[in-house]
Amino acid sequence: MDGGTADELGPLIERVRSCSACANYLPLGPRPVLQLSKSATLLIASQAPGTKAHASGIPFSDASGDQLRRWMGISDEQFYDAARVAIVPMALCYPGRASGGGDAPPRPECSTLWREPLLAQLPHLQLTLLVGTYAQEHVLGSGRMADRVRHFDRYLPRHFPLPHPSWRSRGWMTKNPWFEENVLPELRWQVSNALGPGHSGLRPNGA
Structure with a gap:
């Protein structure tokens, strides 16, 4: 399938928003949460919405989102600019809790x-942030998350x-x-x- 038309x-x-394929397995029911436009140049490939994102319908509308935006060095307004930032998690609905604690896979x-x-539908992508182990394994295969993060330069310019x-x-x-x-x-x-x-920046070494 190619990029298609607008x-x-x-x-x-x-x-996507009307999907109920796994409704029987979702404790809060289906509510796909994503952000997408054809002009986006940055993709955030994350894990799955949490309970707050499920309730609001807005991706990363929680403390994890605050942390991610601090890491990225951008504002809420920039983060939720769908014309530039796409957010497509590995699972679009809240999966529930795992038996050992934390969210289920x-x-x-x-x-x-x-x-x-x-x-x-994202023909202009320049960079994809692989946020968390599940996103990394889907794209890069098996491996240690810490090693990948530490050696991020191996995956540039397409993935981080x-x-x-x-x-x-x-x-x-x-x-x-x-x-x-x-x-x-x-x-x-x-x-x-x-x-x-509008989002100018310098490399860490000032170049």
């Missing part, structure tokens, strides 16, 4: 049914792997100070570069 995107989004139905058609910005990431960042020192400055430059005019 007229195809609206009906596709309507079909993203359900696989979304990747099978919707991911390829949705991404085909990141940990999931949940509350657990605070402890992880404390144990891995290189993330703030080395990764975040380059992340902010890459994000600024992908977003284009």
